[in-house]
Amino acid sequence: MTDFTYDLDADGVATITWDVPGRSMNVMSMAGFAELEALIDRGLAEAKGIVLTSGKKDFAGGMDLNVLAQMQAGGTQAVFDGIMETHRFLRKIERAGMDPKTLKGAKPIVCAMPGTGLGIGFEIPLACHRIIAADNPKAKIGLPEILVGIFPGAGGTTRLIRKMGVMLAAPFLMEGKLLSPKLAKAEGLIDEVVPPEDLLKRAREWVLGAKDTDLVKPWDQKGYKLPGGAPYSPQGFQTFVGANAMILGKTQGVYPAAQALLQAAYEGTLVPFDTALRVEARAFTGVLMDPTSSAMIRSLFINKEALEKGARRPALPDESVKVLGVVGAGMMGAGIAYVAANAGIDVILIDATQEAAERGKSHAEGILEKGLQRRKVTPEKKAEVLARITPTTDYTALAPCDLVIEAVFEDPAVKAEVTARIEAATGAILATNTSTLPISGLAKASQRPGQYIGIHFFSPVDKMALVEIIRGKKTEDRAVAKAMDLVRALKKTPIVVNDARFFYANRCIIPYINEGLRMVAEGVPPALIENAAKLLGMPVGPLQLVDETSIDLGVKIAKATKAAMGEAYPDSAVDEVLFKMADQGRMGRKAKAGFYAYDETGKRLDLWEGLGTLWPETQSPDLPTVQHRLLMIQALEAVRALDAGVLTDIREGDVGAILGWGFAPWSGGPFSWLDRIGAAKAVEICDTLTALGPRFQAPQSLRDMAAKGALFYAPLARAA
Numbered sequence: 260m261t262d263f264t265y266d267l268d269a270d271g272v273a274t275i276t277w278d279v280p281g282r283s284m285n286v287m288s289m290a291g292f293a294e295l296e297a298l299i300d301r302g303l304a305e306a307k308g309i310v311l312t313s314g315k316k317d318f319a320g321g322m323d324l325n326v327l328a329q330m331q332a333g334g335t336q337a338v339f340d341g342i343m344e345t346h347r348f349l350r351k352i353e354r355a356g357m358d359p360k361t362l363k364g365a366k367p368i369v370c371a372m373p374g375t376g377l378g379i380g381f382e383i384p385l386a387c388h389r390i391i392a393a394d395n396p397k398a399k400i401g402l403p404e405i406l407v408g409i410f411p412g413a414g415g416t417t418r419l420i421r422k423m424g425v426m427l428a429a430p431f432l433m434e435g436k437l438l439s440p441k442l443a444k445a446e447g448l449i450d451e452v453v454p455p456e457d458l459l460k461r462a463r464e465w466v467l468g469a470k471d472t473d474l475v476k477p478w479d480q481k482g483y484k485l486p487g488g489a490p491y492s493p494q495g496f497q498t499f500v501g502a503n504a505m506i507l508g509k510t511q512g513v514y515p516a517a518q519a520l521l522q523a524a525y526e527g528t529l530v531p532f533d534t535a536l537r538v539e540a541r542a543f544t545g546v547l548m549d550p551t552s553s554a555m556i557r558s559l560f561i562n563k564e565a566l567e568k569g570a571r572r573p574a575l576p577d578e579s580v581k582v583l584g585v586v587g588a589g590m591m592g593a594g595i596a597y598v599a600a601n602a603g604i605d606v607i608l609i610d611a612t613q614e615a616a617e618r619g620k621s622h623a624e625g626i627l628e629k630g631l632q633r634r635k636v637t638p639e640k641k642a643e644v645l646a647r648i649t650p651t652t653d654y655t656a657l658a659p660c661d662l663v664i665e666a667v668f669e670d671p672a673v674k675a676e677v678t679a680r681i682e683a684a685t686g687a688i689l690a691t692n693t694s695t696l697p698i699s700g701l702a703k704a705s706q707r708p709g710q711y712i713g714i715h716f717f718s719p720v721d722k723m724a725l726v727e728i729i730r731g732k733k734t735e736d737r738a739v740a741k742a743m744d745l746v747r748a749l750k751k752t753p754i755v756v757n758d759a760r761f762f763y764a765n766r767c768i769i770p771y772i773n774e775g776l777r778m779v780a781e782g783v784p785p786a787l788i789e790n791a792a793k794l795l796g797m798p799v800g801p802l803q804l805v806d807e808t809s810i811d812l813g814v815k816i817a818k819a820t821k822a823a824m825g826e827a828y829p830d831s832a833v834d835e836v837l838f839k840m841a842d843q844g845r846m847g848r849k850a851k852a853g854f855y856a857y858d859e860t861g862k863r864l865d866l867w868e869g870l871g872t873l874w875p876e877t878q879s880p881d882l883p884t885v886q887h888r889l890l891m892i893q894a895l896e897a898v899r900a901l902d903a904g905v906l907t908d909i910r911e912g913d914v915g916a917i918l919g920w921g922f923a924p925w926s927g928g929p930f931s932w933l934d935r936i937g938a939a940k941a942v943e944i945c946d947t948l949t950a951l952g953p954r955f956q957a958p959q960s961l962r963d964m965a966a967k968g969a970l971f972y973a974p975l976a977r978a979a
């Protein structure tokens with residue numbers, strides 16, 4: 260089987276078509292590179308020029324990241340050599356037989372992209388002499404590597420910076436910004452956009468008409484100057500100082516890829532092009548051999564994709580949702596109705612009053628309107644999505660549904676009544692969006708507990724990628740398949756967990772918040788707590804998180820948990836802090852007063868000055884101690900969830916932690932983090948922290964792993 264085919268036409272133009280068998284999207288492998296090079300050599304030898312295109316609707320999705328894992332296994336030198344090989348090959352495309360002195364005699368190589376080109380799928384085009392894309396508004400072009408903990412290392416960094424300058428290239432390299440072909444052309448990433456049916460014709464035409472001067476990249480011409488200025492120019496100086504500060508501010512220094520990228524960019528601009536490629540290769544090798552990138556690639560790419568493709572789906576026929584019922588059109592119900600309608604699913608949206616149901620629909624309208632203003636949504640699309648949502652109070656409208664999600668108040672009695680009314684109206688599978696109540700308990704109100712399941716969306720529904728699917732004791736496989744097929748249609752990531760109070764995500768995030776609150780009660784400076792969390796790469800500190808979710812919700816959960824646990828309730832020290840804040844009316848962001856101060860528009864300012872009066876800052880633990888407390892408390896809860904059978908797959912534990920509550924993404928998730936420090940070290944940290952309370956006692960499973968030197972994952976495929 261071959262990934263590329265070759266065809267030489269009567270005009271002497273060779274067309275190389277990339278079409279990896281058995282895949283919907285082309286990805287590059289080591290064998291693929293070798294094959295492509297052989298065909299490029301052939302074209303350079305016998306053709307007037309070459310058109311490189313794809314036989315699929317898209318050009319290419321990128322490098323097969325499993326290949327990167329294999330490269331890592333070979334060790335540092337092998338990685339560096341492998342990358343330099345890629346540089347050599349892409350440079351061959353770029354020079355295409357040119358005489359290095361006269362810059363003449365090259366054969367034109369044009370890339371004709373029918374659709375999406377990401378990562379190496381854009382780095383190869385960047386090495387070609389011209390990039391022509393089909394006008395396909397769904398296509399995305401760019402370099403998203405930074406999002407999985409690496410950076411463009413096949414010349415993408417060096418070429419894009421040389422093409423656009425550091426400032427203009429920054430959003431594409433440092434944030435992984437992707438553009439449609441039209442916008443990519445407008446911003447100078449590609450050269451031409453043509454109607455899809457003209458793509459190959461236009462590419463061949465360009466090859467036949469290309470002159471010697473069309474084939475010399477600006478950086479290969481005499482007197483080339485970096486757009487926007489080199490580092491030692493007044494503009495360049497400002498760019499790099501600013502970029503350095505911005506990257507440190509954004510990454511807190513825990514993402515090696517961002518810093519390595521900046522280093523490659525900076526050093527690369529000081530030296531000739533071919534040396535810059537070596538600099539890029541050296542920086543990329545460093546990142547690839549860093550455990551952070553391996554862990555991020557594993558969780559955020561390989562395992563996330565496996566879960567999205569249904570790794571945990573029961574092997575049952577398709578259960579795609581045709582008509583979705585949503586009962587309760589509040590914050591969550593309205594959000595669910597929007598994402599479903601946006602994904603092409605018809606939605607019946609019910610609330611107690613017509614007005615409330617309509618309000619739920621207007622939430623969708625609000626999101627679509629914003630999209631319209633940002634030109635991400637067309638007026639037709641807006642109308643189409645809204646037409647799919649039918650707001651009503653009439654339960655009989657649920658009859659055609661095959662899935663109904665209940666998102667009414669978090670009150671078992673209200674949920675029980677609504678469950679009965681839904682089941683009387685339809686034979687659909689019934690899901691609850693509860694965030695705290697055990698599913699098996701709620702299922703007691705159901706006549707069909709086998710068809711009753713938890714589908715826990717996170718807020719805001721349109722932004723959060725994770726959906727937690729919870730099996731009650733009696734939930735049958737068909738309900739799980741139905742829930743997973745809904746999540747797939749919504750393009751979100753599912754994890755499937757077993758039933759227990761708080762399921763998985765909330766079970767881990769609440770101890771994180773509580774640990775922050777305990778430290779406040781102990782007299783640890785709040786700024787130290789918040790900054791320690793941010794320096795760990797947590798998106799928000801525990802106190803800010805309380806403000807975001809509101810103090811009253813914290814009080815409510817604390818009271819309900821205490822009622823359920825009785826004497827065993829361990830969090831009184833936490834409640835004391837929450838209740839004191841509630842007494843002061845500092846209910847969080849929505850009250851514009853919480854652990855933080857807010858201005859009248861609701862913008863968060865500094866930590867509230869009054870905290871020091873309520874809790875004098877008498878303690879000054881060192882930073883690592885505070886960080887260990889904040890990270891270990893979450894990781895231990897993840898291990899306990901695994902031990903208790905709530906989690907049944909560590910991949911879900913890691914992916915769910917990053918997507919669900921932002922657990923330090925650089926670590927790859929709690930299980931990846933524990934593997935990285937090793938179970939023995941983890942137990943040692945726990946043994947030290949246990950002086951603070953039994954919550955830090957290491958589970959026996961972790962002690963057993965420490966004794967055996969065992970890991971949660973099979974060893975990462977890498978050499979030291």
Ligand code: NAD
Binds near residue numbers: 611666668670715
């Ligand atoms: P909400 O108060 O914003 O909305 C609840 C809606 O249910 C209201 O519109 C209300 O009118 C409606 N309702 C109440 N009783 C009803 C009945 N008998 N028949 C029809 N409609 C009725 O609440 P929310 O924040 O959207 O939460 C809904 C559910 O989602 C809860 O179970 C909650 O635990 C869960 N949840 C909330 C969040 C969150 O961050 N808010 C996150 C995940 C899950």
